[in-house]
Amino acid sequence: MKAVSVQTSSKEYPVLIGEKIIHELPLFLHNEFPQLTKLMIITDENIGKLYLQDLLEVLSDFESSHIIVPNGENAKTFEVYHECLTFALKQQLDRKSLILAFGGGAVGDLSGFVAATYMRGIPFIQIPTTILAHDSAVGGKVAINHELGKNMVGAFYQPEAVFYDLEYLHTLPEREKRSGFAEVIKHALIHDLSFYEELKEKVKTIEDIQARLIQPFLARGIEIKANIVGEDEKETGKRAFLNFGHTLGHAVEAEMGYGGWSHGEAIIVGMRYAIQLSKKYNKFAFNDEEFTNWLITLGYETEIPAEIPAEKLLLRMKQDKKTIGSSITFVLLEAIGNPMMMKIDDEALMMELERFVKKG
Numbered sequence: 001m002k003a004v005s006v007q008t009s010s011k012e013y014p015v016l017i018g019e020k021i022i023h024e025l026p027l028f029l030h031n032e033f034p035q036l037t038k039l040m041i042i043t044d045e046n047i048g049k050l051y052l053q054d055l056l057e058v059l060s061d062f063e064s065s066h067i068i069v070p071n072g073e074n075a076k077t078f079e080v081y082h083e084c085l086t087f088a089l090k091q092q093l094d095r096k097s098l099i100l101a102f103g104g105g106a107v108g109d110l111s112g113f114v115a116a117t118y119m120r121g122i123p124f125i126q127i128p129t130t131i132l133a134h135d136s137a138v139g140g141k142v143a144i145n146h147e148l149g150k151n152m153v154g155a156f157y158q159p160e161a162v163f164y165d166l167e168y169l170h171t172l173p174e175r176e177k178r179s180g181f182a183e184v185i186k187h188a189l190i191h192d193l194s195f196y197e198e199l200k201e202k203v204k205t206i207e208d209i210q211a212r213l214i215q216p217f218l219a220r221g222i223e224i225k226a227n228i229v230g231e232d233e234k235e236t237g238k239r240a241f242l243n244f245g246h247t248l249g250h251a252v253e254a255e256m257g258y259g260g261w262s263h264g265e266a267i268i269v270g271m272r273y274a275i276q277l278s279k280k281y282n283k284f285a286f287n288d289e290e291f292t293n294w295l296i297t298l299g300y301e302t303e304i305p306a307e308i309p310a311e312k313l314l315l316r317m318k319q320d321k322k323t324i325g326s327s328i329t330f331v332l333l334e335a336i337g338n339p340m341m342m343k344i345d346d347e348a349l350m351m352e353l354e355r356f357v358k359k360g
């Protein structure tokens, strides 16, 4: 088992990573929450079928209820958020109750937002089940989507702990492995050249993204994220680096209809775009061709579907949370491991966007 401590100004908590570590949860609850009244598990249809029964057995000492929400981005809606609050009220959760977010990033973001707002905040624990969730379960960004923008309604609200049991990863479909690995690549690009080189060396095909092999990469990604969030919990400065690739990525997700492209698929294209901007406006020396070929071998889309007009993406990017006034601010790289922020004007962005839209 590996443990990473996240130390933010609002809360310190452990991220426990390893196979079968879910069995440590009851003791943690007994020790840390001696007055615990009820548990409410929020999970989705897939995880509900695969693992809910096991989790209920692990938690048999506790009074618990569960709600099953739709899979994927369909969980991050106002309707589902409202249903969760209604369920919590009907179950009479109180301020000594605790929510368990059991699933991928969508369940984690939704459940965290429910926990942050129910009775003005009750504790929650993340039990991530995807590769991507090495990112989403850590750092306390919780949110639901609005049709006008991704994660537009949310909070910074840290979990009490993250129990990352890697056994769950064995059932992940290939597409979800790929999606999650995109955030691992992001962590390497913004923070650590040798980590990036190691990823290229060890992950040559999608089959290499397996639970056992990926464990140290997930732990490394979590350490990188924990360090950044520890310094800047509420994104007043360097936390924005974790948004590398997301300005265009979120625009693509929204424009494709949430869930049309997965989060990781969209930020791969977003990172390629930010890399091009970095080369052009920030003297970033980078072998883009080699990077793109690696992504293609791993099965990623590297271009934006032709049916999405560049103008619409530009408008979406203007609603990015890093935009101040009407200036779109990008996370660019000076070198691998050396990110910075830069405002880029619309004309330059449009010019570069045209290159990323798939030619019919």
Ligand SMILES: NC(=O)c1ccc[n+]([C@@H]2O[C@H](COP(=O)([O-])OP(=O)(O)OC[C@H]3O[C@@H](n4cnc5c(N)ncnc54)[C@H](O)[C@@H]3O)[C@@H](O)[C@H]2O)c1
Residues within 6 Å of the ligand: 044, 045, 046, 047, 050, 071, 072, 073, 076, 103, 104, 105, 106, 107, 108, 109, 129, 130, 131, 132, 133, 135, 136, 137, 138, 139, 140, 141, 142, 151, 168, 169, 170, 171, 172, 173, 176, 179, 180, 183, 262, 263
């Ligand atoms: N809060 C943050 O800091 C942060 C960071 C990154 C991403 N996110 C958000 O996370 C979401 C994406 O997360 P995700 O990729 O984990 O997606 P997800 O939660 O939508 O899960 C993806 C799919 O995989 C299925 N699944 C999950 N675990 C499984 C398992 N072990 N076996 C089989 N199937 C499984 C789910 O049911 C779903 O259909 C996006 O909404 C994104 O915006 C948040």
Ligand SMILES: O=C(O)C(=O)C[C@@H](O)[C@H](O)[C@H](O)COP(=O)(O)O
Residues within 6 Å of the ligand: 135, 139, 141, 150, 151, 183, 235, 239, 240, 242, 243, 246, 321
């Ligand atoms: O934790 C962060 O900070 C991130 O930016 C991590 C991102 O991978 C994640 O997708 C996050 O939800 C994006 O945040 P947003 O503020 O752009 O919605």
Ligand SMILES: [Zn+2]
Residues within 6 Å of the ligand: 135, 183, 246, 263, 267
């Ligand atoms: Zn992300």
